[in-house]
Amino acid sequence: MILRKTGIFSLLIFLVLSLNAQIKQNYEIQNKNIKLTEEAKDYYQKNLPAIVDNSQEIFFPTIYDQIHWVCNQVSASHYMMTYEMCRLKNLNAVNPQHQFSIYYPWNWSHGGHGWYGGAVSTTLNIAKTCGIPFIWQSPADLLKDSSIWISGYNEYYKFMQNRIKDYYFIDVSNEEGLLALKAWVYDHARNERPGGLASFMANIASGGAGLLPEGTPEAGAYVMTKCGTDPSHARTIVGYNDNICWDYNGDGQYTNHIDINGDGVVDIRDWEIGAFKVAESYGPNWQKDGFMYIMYKCVADQFPDGGILNNQMMVIEAIEDYKPLLTAKVKLNHVYRGNIKVSIGLSTNINASKPDIEIDFPIVNYQGGDKYMQGGTSENDKYIEFGFDITPLLSYVNPNNVNKFFVVGRERDSHNEYDGAITNFSIYLHSTEPEKTAHWNGNEEFNGSVIYVPLLMSIPFDKPEITTEDLPIFSHNSSFQYYMQADGGKQPYNWYLEAIID
Incomplete structure (x- = not known):
């Protein structure tokens, strides 16, 4: 999974739900x-x-x-x-x-x-x-x-x-x-x-x-x-x-x-x-x-x-027990699956035409060669429906407000030889009871470049926020460990430094 955003270097925190006991490890991870x-x-x-x-x-x-x-x-x-x-x-x-x-x-x-x-x-x-x-x-x-x-x-x-x-x-x-x-x-x-x-x-x-x-x-x-x-x-x-x-x-x-x-x-x-x-x-x-x-x-x-x-x-x-908090469903059709890539994006600006941040996945990512989407040769094999766990996007939503999600479709087809389209896009928020959903249905054709299919959805969510304001000075040549504090969300937290490259 790759989180991409332009022009910042940030500290990312998102929630991983796990019932694993917290056991002291006898090693460092560098x-x-x-x-x-x-x-x-x-x-x-x-x-x-x-x-x-x-x-x-x-x-x-x-x-x-x-x-x-x-x-x-x-x-x-x-x-x-x-x-x-x-x-x-x-x-x-x-x-x-x-x-x-x-x-x-x-x-x-x-x-x-x-x-x-x-x-x-x-x-x-x-x-x-x-x-x-x-x-x-x-x-x-x-x-x-x-x-x-x-x-x-x-x-x-x-x-x-x-x-x-x-x-x-x-x-x-x-x-x-x-x-x-x-x-x-x-x-x-x-x-x-x-x-x-x-x-x-x-x-x-x-x-x-x-x-x-x-x-x-x-x-x-x-x-x-x-x-x-x-x-x-x-x-x-x-x-x-x-x-x-x-x-x-x-x-x-x-x-x-x-x-x-x-x-x-x-x-x-x-x-x-x-x-x-x-x-x-x-x-x-x-x-x-x-x-x-x-x-x-x-x-x-x-x-x-x-x-x-x-x-x-x-x-x-x-992870012993994991439940995604935010997921996406995508339905599409294409005759050459190795030519397309699908990712999910987000903008807190409801007037945006494309996402500010985008998640790539190691599936549906220019893979599978010159085959229909499901791998067979029938008409039905051109069509596929799949899902992504997009829980990390909760770190970037504007909580309790309307956000704009995107399914992003990329296609390598400069001569327009292959047909395909995104026909359904849904978001599911699993942290509410009942779960909150939003849906889009249509026919957005791949165009040999990039297409963006938007979907508006409000996200009632208690977003984790880092409350530690300063970090001690440390040397890049030595091991560094520091415990930060946060409010909101639900523990245990999982945090790591995120390098974001334009």
């Missing part, structure tokens, strides 16, 4: 990167167990068997999101009713024909801003179809309630980052057990895998010892084992104290002991049980010299 506090480093170095295996928890789903380029979605939504949501709600992930979709996010990501995979971050951005359906709610999953887009506002409204708060990165190029990832796997680095999962990108180099040797822990298990130069496959960390061994230099020993790579420094890139457990997506019978290991050395080696992409792991924080 530019979406997780770093353990000094106190936490000392604690985890002394207290982490030697072995953690979250795949044995009831919250981990069955190993998926991919037949398309869906590894990123298997890792992001099917493994990580299913696990975290089931953990929060104490549900058994083996039950297919609790497993999140693979094909719904993939079909927004692969260009329309399933020729490539789409990034893990794309799936997580959909999970963060739009939500993810369960497999049973997604015809594309049930049919393993690479074209289907779901139609129906009520369906999208259900998906909006399955959300993550955000995703973060852990740099595992050094021992400090390795400790942070192990802490996350153990207890989410915030004393919340069982711990979490992590996603990474890597392929196996020629000769970069084998079976763990006899006489060592987990002997016979498949292990990844060196990554290749094409990091196109997503895999999922589900645990770790500090006792896994691999003899890199062939000296008949398993050591962590010898400079085996000859760089003059003994560090994690010299370790022959310790590995993360990894869930694959090739079915439960692959390598006996669908799992493998990747050596600690392997995740820390530089890419493309044997390590994973960017030495980076991705983790998520799910």
